[in-house]
Amino acid sequence: MNSEPRGAMFVTALIALILTVLPLPTYLALVRPMFLVLTVLYWSIASPRTGGIALGFFSGLLLDVFQSPVLGEHALALCIITYVAVREHQKIRSKPAFQQSLIVFAFLLAYESILFAIDGWTHHPVTNPLRWTHTLSGAIFWAPVAAVLNITNDRRR
Numbered sequence: 001m002n003s004e005p006r007g008a009m010f011v012t013a014l015i016a017l018i019l020t021v022l023p024l025p026t027y028l029a030l031v032r033p034m035f036l037v038l039t040v041l042y043w044s045i046a047s048p049r050t051g052g053i054a055l056g057f058f059s060g061l062l063l064d065v066f067q068s069p070v071l072g073e074h075a076l077a078l079c080i081i082t083y084v085a086v087r088e089h090q091k092i093r094s095k096p097a098f099q100q101s102l103i104v105f106a107f108l109l110a111y112e113s114i115l116f117a118i119d120g121w122t123h124h125p126v127t128n129p130l131r132w133t134h135t136l137s138g139a140i141f142w143a144p145v146a147a148v149l150n151i152t153n154d155r156r157r
Contacts, residue, residue, distance in 0.1 A: 033138035056082030077114040105139035
């Protein structure tokens with residue numbers, strides 16, 4: 001039996017992309033976590049050989065097509081944080097959910113910082129402090145997102 005969850009990974013990444021780009025009212029869009037980033041982080045930690053940097057790159061490119069003024073900024077940011085997640089996947093996986101949420105919070109801060117720097121360098125700055133609410137909501141939603149993705153990951157076994 002194939003132990004690599006490619007099908008589940010692609011389906012969950014597609015659903016996460018839809019949840020990320022789905023139009024919402026302004027007050028809900030401000031606190032919506034980046035579901036695609038959380039999904040890529042989950043697969044990079046749970047199945048680093050299958051998920052990994054390629055999943056981060058292609059997911060980032062798809063997100064760039066829908067949301068970004070600069071093609072490649074989400075792809076670069078996702079590649080960088082995915083690389084670290086793949087490198088440290090055993091350490092992250094062994095932590096309890098609360099500590100994983102703190103680690104994911106650090107990943108999301110790094111992701112948003114990279115996007116902030118790229119936006120500044122390309123003269124598309126978004127200096128609104130509410131830009132950073134995605135990081136906090138993503139850390140809060142990490143445990144439920146990981147639990148749902150664990151169900152899809154366990155079904156394949």
